[in-house]
Amino acid sequence: MKTETYLTGHHLKGKDFLKLGDFTETELFYLLQLAQQMKKHYKSGKQEQPLKGKTLGMLFEKASTRTRVSFEAGIFQLGGTGIFLNADHMQLGRGETTADTAKVLSGYVDAVMIRSFSQNVLEEFAENAMIPVINGLTDMYHPCQVLADLLTIQEIKGGLQGVKVAYVGDGNNMAHSLLIGAAMTGMHISIAAPGHYQPNSSIVKEAQQIASHSGSSVEMTPDPHAAVRKADVIYTDVWASMGQEAEQSARIQAFSGFQVNAELLSLANPDAIFMHCLPAHRGEEVTADVMDGSQSVVFQQAENRLHAQKALMTVLMGQK
Numbered sequence: 001m002k003t004e005t006y007l008t009g010h011h012l013k014g015k016d017f018l019k020l021g022d023f024t025e026t027e028l029f030y031l032l033q034l035a036q037q038m039k040k041h042y043k044s045g046k047q048e049q050p051l052k053g054k055t056l057g058m059l060f061e062k063a064s065t066r067t068r069v070s071f072e073a074g075i076f077q078l079g080g081t082g083i084f085l086n087a088d089h090m091q092l093g094r095g096e097t098t099a100d101t102a103k104v105l106s107g108y109v110d111a112v113m114i115r116s117f118s119q120n121v122l123e124e125f126a127e128n129a130m131i132p133v134i135n136g137l138t139d140m141y142h143p144c145q146v147l148a149d150l151l152t153i154q155e156i157k158g159g160l161q162g163v164k165v166a167y168v169g170d171g172n173n174m175a176h177s178l179l180i181g182a183a184m185t186g187m188h189i190s191i192a193a194p195g196h197y198q199p200n201s202s203i204v205k206e207a208q209q210i211a212s213h214s215g216s217s218v219e220m221t222p223d224p225h226a227a228v229r230k231a232d233v234i235y236t237d238v239w240a241s242m243g244q245e246a247e248q249s250a251r252i253q254a255f256s257g258f259q260v261n262a263e264l265l266s267l268a269n270p271d272a273i274f275m276h277c278l279p280a281h282r283g284e285e286v287t288a289d290v291m292d293g294s295q296s297v298v299f300q301q302a303e304n305r306l307h308a309q310k311a312l313m314t315v316l317m318g319q320k
Contacts, residue, residue: 012315016126016133018119019141020180021206025214028150028184035151035304035311042077042307049079050318057109058136059085061116062243066278067136067144070305071113071313078310080317083109102128111317117243132316139243140200142173145277146181147308152301153187153233156273161186161215166231166268168192168224168258169285170251171199174237174277179203183210183218190219192227194254224258231268235275236260236285252284261287265295273297 016022023031041048056075058068072082092101102125105112112129115136116122126133135143150160157163165182167175171193179199182189189207191199198204198220208218221227228234239251239258265274274286274296282288290296 013318014132015316017143017312017316018122018126018133018135020143020146020177020184025184028181031147031308031311031315032151032154034314035147035308036155038310038314039151039304039307042310048077050314051075051110052079054078054080054111054317055109056080056082056313056317057085057105057112058082059087059090059105059112059114059116060136061087061114061121062137064115064136066302066305067113067115070309071136074306074310075313077306078313078318080110080313098124099128101125102133103130106130111313134312134316138173139241140173140176142177142277143181144305144309144312145174146177147312148301148304149178149235149275149277150181150185151304151308152275152297153273155300155304156297157232162188163232164188164190164230165233165235166190166192166224166228167235168227168260168264169236169255170197170239170241172237172241174235175199176203178235179207179218180210183207183214183216186214186216188217188219190221190227190231192221192224192258194222194258197251197254224264225267228264228268228272231272233273233275234260234265234268237277238279238281239285255285259285259287260290262289265290275301278302 058071075082098121106129111132113134113136114122116138119138119140122135122138135141153163154160165187167178175191176199211218239255240248274290276298280286280291282291
């Protein structure tokens with residue numbers, strides 16, 4: 001268990017990143033500033049290798065495109081090496097405990113990124129590791145994605161304070177991390193989800209408590225039309241996440257009125273942007289004309305995974 005004290009965003013070396021709330025607002029804004037700087041340098045051809053000689057272990061229980069490629073490319077660009085670890089091909093798949101695996105990997109690599117189903121498994125791993133542990137995704141949170149989302153909104157809107165985000169769809173890990181991220185950065189957020197697909201109530205309360213100090217607002221509604229009115233950002237995700245395939249037909253029925261289409265988009269501000277963490281199912285949670293339209297920023301958003309995670313790895317593993 002890591003017990004160092006972190007004074008500012010410049011003193012994050014060795015810390016875990018299991019959820020956005022692990023960082024303070026100051027540290028979060030520092031990360032976004034660093035990500036923007038690193039992106040600018042990368043685009044200009046400037047090479048930065050603050051993690052030369054460092055190794056990132058990338059442990060996957062869930063399949064991935066963006067998470068694997070962005071972390072692997074990112075650590076390479078920073079001068080380090082990424083090792084892909086499939087949980088099914090490790091001793092974890094044959095009964096070795098999470099704690100033992102964490103202790104073993106701590107002797108081999110400088111940090112571990114985990115993409116898992118269970119937040120509890122992630123936290124147990126971090127409790128037993130002597131190196132930084134990064135949440136690449138769990139069923140409860142997706143903090144690396146929201147780092148990229150905040151970077152994208154900041155780039156396009158010129159800032160975060162006072163921006164209204166409307167999230168339409170399943171109250172899943174994306175909704176949870178967006179709630180905390182919006183509240184921490186002073187954005188207003190409205191979540192539209194049907195019935196028992198609302199976000200976890202304890203996470204909603206946490207976001208509301210943070211919002212009371214940051215000047216933002218947190219709203220839950222079953223009405224997507226109400227959520228998107230005057231929104232600056234409309235965000236959605238798949239209706240059935242990985243591991244929920246058996247619920248697909250039931251979820252399609254439950255979310256039938258929650259599709260992001262041209263009519264729903266028209267209720268937002270004229271310069272509103274559309275965001276999606278991907279992969280997207282065109283024709284389900286979003287229509288193709290919105291997904292591929294002029295207001296969509298989904299591929300800029302996807303690219304920003306690389307830059308946000310490079311900043312994150314640099315502060316956790318390096319000397320920044």
